[in-house]
Amino acid sequence: MTGSTPGEDIAAGRAATQLGERLRSLRKKKVLTITQLSLYTGLSVGFLSNMENGISSPTVANLTKVCNALNVSILDVLGEGDALHEIVRDGEAEIIDVPESSMKMKIVDFGANHRAFSVITIEPHARRVDAVAMHPYDEAVYVMRGELAVTIEERRFELSRGDSLFIQANCGHTIENDGTDVSESIWFAVR
Template sequence: MRHEQPVKTLGADLRALRKARGMKLQDLADTLGRSVGWVSQVERDMSEPSINDLRDMARALDVSVSSLFRVNAAPDEEGLIVRAGARRPIGSRAAGLVEELLSPDLSDDFEVVHSSFAVGAVLEQFVERPTQEVGYIVRGKLDVTIADKTFTLSKGDSFRVKGQPFRWANPYSETCEAVWVIAPPVY
């Protein structure tokens, strides 16, 4: 017996992002200068936002506009499969860091992200967020500072950050690639 999975939508992603940021419908509506009803309709896919609305929502939710667009998947893959050429860009916008969503959408209790750290890329300031994160180094090396301890990680190594301040740097001669699992989603 085959169970059909509900197709995840722009509205579901927007709702997940809003909730991940601890925003209420009213908070987002106030920021956008829109009604709570309109925001609710967008989140339930009953109303389609304009490109200007999407820009405003992306700014309010601190994500790139491109992260809100999806590449169409084959009908039987929607919500289940993410092809390598169909990953959605997301991320912190830190120089030298490219992040792509490996999860089909943002509506789960976690997200999986592919990160590429360019040679010389550095996150200067500590980041601290109410998440649990596990990273796995796929290629290269990366220095990760968690609280007051710095670790050099190589291919095959993994780490966990549990609501602690962290930062990273790639002072090495090769791009570092990592896969991160983050709960709850932050993008």
């Protein structure tokens, strides 16, 4: 038993199918075979096929590998096209739970040219354990609660409530919470 309701299971299945369809479409636009994508990502052809068919959902680390290979941002993949949404209700935002990192990402996407932001919550003494994040766009982060350590390539920045940081495009970075309280930060894609 997963603790989810049948309605939540159906919604999760629908989301996995939509994600897979977007990934397949992006791969085909790049004129890549699934075998080539496998070589670029290090992920098996079978796993990638299952992901594109909505049979399996990728971890954040695997989704990052696929997006990097396709040279697109995760926001491009998780977005809902170019329709502008003036309001995104609390239950409508995409939630990505990363239990191995004690982290949750809430992605709020307004559509239209990828106007989006993420709220990242990290439990105390936790760090992101998956691949180093790297995006083809600039980012800005604002710490709303607790502490957040961001390492950009070899430079480490320790941020507290009210602090902000700018991260240039294509700079590898990791995040962690060395503090004793929950860290909550808001991340903006700067395009």
